[in-house]
Every structure is written in structure tokens, then in C-alpha cells.
Amino acid sequence: MIANELCNCNILRNSSSKITSIYDKALSHTGVKVTQYGLLKYVYLLKSPNLSQLSAALYQDRSTLGRNIRILERMKLVSINAGIDKRQVQIELTNYGVFTLKEARKAWELVQKKIELKLGKKKQEQLIEILKNIEAIELKL
Amino acid sequence: MIANELCNCNILRNSSSKITSIYDKALSHTGVKVTQYGLLKYVYLLKSPNLSQLSAALYQDRSTLGRNIRILERMKLVSINAGIDKRQVQIELTNYGVFTLKEARKAWELVQKKIELKLGKKKQEQLIEILKNIEAIELKL
DNA sequence: AAATAAAATGAGTATATACCCATAGTATGA
């Protein structure tokens, strides 16, 4: 009665997990994981944002972001300071954070290219297109 | 110097997260999340497996499985008993677990169909194909 | 049979994630 059809959700979860571990291994010598690289990148791109700005840019929960950022702080990659508005925290890359971001960027470029080669340009583009579709889905539930 | 190109890994992570929350909402009235539904389904399909069998079927870490199964045990959805080989634990669905699995299955079918409609058959198939490619990737790192 | 190897699991530790609620600070409207 219950068969084992492919679940869109679980195949995506599995692929996501698999590719995350590939990227993590490719970045491992830099000391950061691909998720942390993403965070550092946005702190850089948004030029010392506060948590709400970061979480809006990353479409992630603020408290999640807060926790993840505090890990980067422990790792001396970012500093967290009170903003002029004292409710806010201003997040800045440390020098070590900038250095690490650049190293991670090099490693990221390599693994990204390798994946693109393995997958081929056409499938790569199809994937992006389909995932955009998925992220745009709003089901009435 | 550091631009914001699309990262295969992060777009997959985001899509995975997004679609997980869609499935979770669709299943919410059954009391289980889509990941837990997947676990229940495999306990059913594998007919009271032990942890190693489950983790092999799901390509997941054994200790992860152990923790997730103990959550299902707390929820009275499965029972965990010692096997004949006393190292093993035998995992069985309770009656409530079977009932919940069936309810979750109905909800899963609905949301799965809705997603397929939104996405279209062609993209659906492309997605599966591409994700299989990704899961098969073995980079020498 | 005794020693050793292998298998199954659990526990410790850690990250990533989200939800809800409390609190502190700021802005706004009467």
C-alpha cells in the first residue's frame, strides 16, 4: 500500500547534503564550511550589516543568523559591536576574516568549476532555473 | 573582488530548505515532519530494520539515525527492542505509528502532486535526472 | 579456547536551522 516513490523533498535534501559535504571538503583547509563562507561573503558584500539585514539577504531566520554569527565571532573571523541604534549589532570582518574569506573564495571557485564541468553547462542552467521555480512556489495549504 | 555569483551548493541548500518547509506544513496536521515521515516509511518498507540497515537505506549517519529514531520513540510512533544479536536494536512501528504513516502518506501525496503541477512534468524529470547526477559526483579533493 | 578483529550502537561534541517569547531600545501619536 505504501510504495517508495521519489519524494521531491527528500531527493532535494539528499542532494543538498551531498553537495554540501563536497564543498565543505573543498574548503576544509581554510577552516570554514561552505555555509560559513556564505556568511562571511555577505558580511563583506553588505559592508558590516546588522543581523536583520543579513537575515533578509540570506532569507534565513534572525536567531539562526545570530547563532551562526556568534560561531564566527568565536573563530575570530568577525567582530560584533553595538550600532548607533543600540538595539542593533554591527557585524564586521576581522583582518583574519577577510583573509579567510579570500582563501575560501579561491577554494570555492575551484570546486564550483569542477562541479560545473561534471554537470555540464546545460544541466547547470536547467538546475538553476528549476530551483528558482521551486523557491517561488507558494502553495495554499 | 568578491562577487556574488550563484553557488551550486547554496542554491541547493536554499531550495531544499524551502521545499522542506512546504512539505512540513502539508504534513503538520499529522504530527510528523517530512523527514520523520521518511523514517517511518523506511521502517515500514524494511520491515522492522535495525539502525545499520536503516542508515544504509537512507544514506545517513548511524548516530544521526539513532537520535532521530529515539525522537519517534518518544512520540510513541516506533518501539525499539533488542534483537537476537544483542548489539542490534530492532525498530518497529507501533499501531499509532502505522496510523500516522498512513495519514502522512495521504498528505504527502497531495503536496507531491501540487508541486508536480506547479513545476510541470518536464522540469520535474529534469530535476530528478540532474540531482541523480549530483549525487553521483565523486570529486577527487 | 584465547586472542584479536569486526560490527552495532550510544554518547559527546558541534553546526545549521526554525519557532516562540522576553527584553531592551526607538519611534510615534495623542
Place this chain on the structure above:
DNA sequence: TCATACTATGGGTATATACTCATTTTATTT
């Protein structure tokens, strides 16, 4: 200006996940 509403964040709690190491049991090899 004072009460109220809004904003930014932190903390509690919970799930999902993986890695490493210890322990218990079983299997294998002298």
C-alpha cells in the same frame, strides 16, 4: 511628554545532521 506600538536581538527549545570515540557483542583466526 507619556503611553503605546514597533524593531532588533537573545535565549529557550527542538529537529536534523555528521564526526569521533568508547563500549558491548559477535565472529574469526590461531
